[in-house]
Amino acid sequence: MRMTTIFAAAALAVLAAPAFAQDLVAGAAQVRDRALTDGTAWAVAESLTTEVGPRMTGSPAMERGRDWAVAKFRELGFTNVRVERFTTPAWFRGPESAEVVGPAPHKLHILGLGNSASTPKGGLTAEIALFRSYQELLDQPEGSLKGKIAVVTQRMPRTQDGSSYGFVNAQRTQGPREAARRGAVGYLVRSLSTDDTRLPHTGGAQAAGIPAAALSPPDAELLENLARRGAVRVKLDMQSRSDPKAPAYNIVGEIRGTERPDEVIVLGGHLDSWDPGTGAVDDAAGIAITTAAAKLAASAGPLKRTIRVVMWGSEEQGGSSGAYLAANRAEVPKMIVAGESDSGAGRVYSIALPAGSRSHPAMKAFEAALVPLKVVVRREAPQSGGADIAGLISAGTPFVDFNQDMSRYFDLHHAADDTLDKIDPAELSQNVAVWAAFLYTVANSDIDFRQLAKEAK
């Protein structure tokens, strides 16, 4: 019933739109439909994951990724292609292994967390202190874990909107520091995974001065079962290194507007990835979606405003958002709107538009284009954009948030399983269609999100 109401409202909006918006409606529908059968996004994702593969900030692979990005922008007809270099701290994985020494020997499947310290050469062996929830760890007094390897095995539930990640990720990001504060000599955490495969999921953590790694879900459960029998001793051998000033790159390509080229729509995904997979859903997908969408938005004729696609260069280890703002701060007042695609390749099911903009003819045209894509427009303004546009947002840039179905995202995220085969080409195309319709309507209208937000107050 609810869907019927929404469809009727959308149809009404189209009928009620003024003549100039009817052009927007027709154009948005055209680029949308073209996007649904266009292979550009798939080709971009396939190319990046196959020809470059995993690409950690500061790694040789990222140098290849940068060159790939420049070449791909040019190949697709983008102009003003440029590389904005910056430096940022980066962590590099070395050899890693973990095993249960007793009561029964077991190899453990682990992946070191970003900013993990190395163990002493030859490893360290210690008894574990296992906590089935992160809160249990936090409840331990300072010094109580002296000499122990702290283990947190709290599970992560599957959610369509990905919100569970926000509730459990402190066990990865802050857990090492909380464990070290209580005297632990090492930290193991059940992966922030919604899957049950024997693959650990890495990710960033606060530097804590102790080795810290993620366990695959079955390994976390094995430790639980062993711990029920008594003392468990684990050997960790982890090496890594850090570079406080690793080179990194935001790579930019544009489709210049013909009437108001200095008014810029900024969107993109991030080029860097964690190392175990090939960075397909995180975030070759976002790179592919936004690049293809920009190209398709321009496929129905010249655009009035400029569309700028940014392949941000260090989302996972941080730095690209601040660097992008620093390099482009003077331009912010002319940035019409910003957005990032960094939630995988699942289909968009709802979107949030800047406050006060929903009834503007351009957004009404956009909303009309969304109906066959099964996307609804939320009543509230977006709470956050992607990590790479946080700098732009803090400087006052209006932004959108397109909510993707993340039901399977955390099966794959930061794990060896993040590979091309996990991207569904039809779902990828639906994302491109949503973004292309949005870019088309904004680039061909005079919508002023800042002004609309002011009026809405």
Add this chain to the structure above:
Amino acid sequence: MRMTTIFAAAALAVLAAPAFAQDLVAGAAQVRDRALTDGTAWAVAESLTTEVGPRMTGSPAMERGRDWAVAKFRELGFTNVRVERFTTPAWFRGPESAEVVGPAPHKLHILGLGNSASTPKGGLTAEIALFRSYQELLDQPEGSLKGKIAVVTQRMPRTQDGSSYGFVNAQRTQGPREAARRGAVGYLVRSLSTDDTRLPHTGGAQAAGIPAAALSPPDAELLENLARRGAVRVKLDMQSRSDPKAPAYNIVGEIRGTERPDEVIVLGGHLDSWDPGTGAVDDAAGIAITTAAAKLAASAGPLKRTIRVVMWGSEEQGGSSGAYLAANRAEVPKMIVAGESDSGAGRVYSIALPAGSRSHPAMKAFEAALVPLKVVVRREAPQSGGADIAGLISAGTPFVDFNQDMSRYFDLHHAADDTLDKIDPAELSQNVAVWAAFLYTVANSDIDFRQLAKEAK
């Protein structure tokens, strides 16, 4: 409609059964219902996978497995517990790695196949010759793959009865030899997996004198995508060793019959496992199901015939079936029936009984007990039992085949993902209930499967 007919037939069978069979019906129902809420099988599977873990033939872990088996039989009240030692050829994995050297570097996720040769020290690097079907490889003339690493990327479809394994497993078992015959210096095969995780699935293969390994499904697809671009060079570095006479053990426990103890029902699972997982569905589950079923079959009062559970010691690398027959050949004429549980922990959905036995009152009683378990009895006699009873079958022992739902089995089989968490306790219990009802009815009747088969001819 079909189900209704089957249910009606089963009900009719119960009504028509003679008085002594009514006791069998009631007893079978009793042990069945007890099995459904009994925790023995789960506890056995948890114990084996946690306290022993993976257990390759000839490994120190298998020595621990043998001791575990003896202790577990005794703990559960089995008698005549004994270890039948034999020797068999065994292969042992050493360090393994594989990577794409060009056109773009990629680490590959591989697992050496049983009987794989080692590479030269430091590895070997060669161009790949990629075939998307096994037949394509077979179509190549002798000598045509000289100096190449042959790669077969044929996919395996998911089937409920596991039959697809039979259609594709030649690419693993015979592929290395076929590749070597054509001059290949190495062999990589897409894992016989129905899943899409980055975990390769190992397994036995014919010795071929070249290194041979399984690729994870995403890695096989990566090689396909790279190969479309031109020449692909891969470096393999694999070490392993073999022992032509590794020690192995069939471990036996009995519940002795009180009236005709020399008439023996033989069933079991295999204790050995491949090394990447903890051998949970393959085959701690079978060990757990058959051990628990024997115990439950005896829980409603003394049994007339003997139930013997065998934990066969070398199914994966071969040897336990022949060794068991050799050590027990004199007893075969008194072996009433044999069965093996080696298809994971999925629920039983159909069973095949020896020819001519289905209308015997004991089997009618068994069939009546199956109705609430949603198991149907097939019209045809079983075509094959498990690998470990092949020897007994060849010597004329009647046998049964209980078909389990294997829809997920080949997601896990021979892979690191074969861990305890993949066993569903309710499905495990349903297996125990089926076996317990079968054991109860056979052990408490005078059914003679050999005679019934003769009469059926």
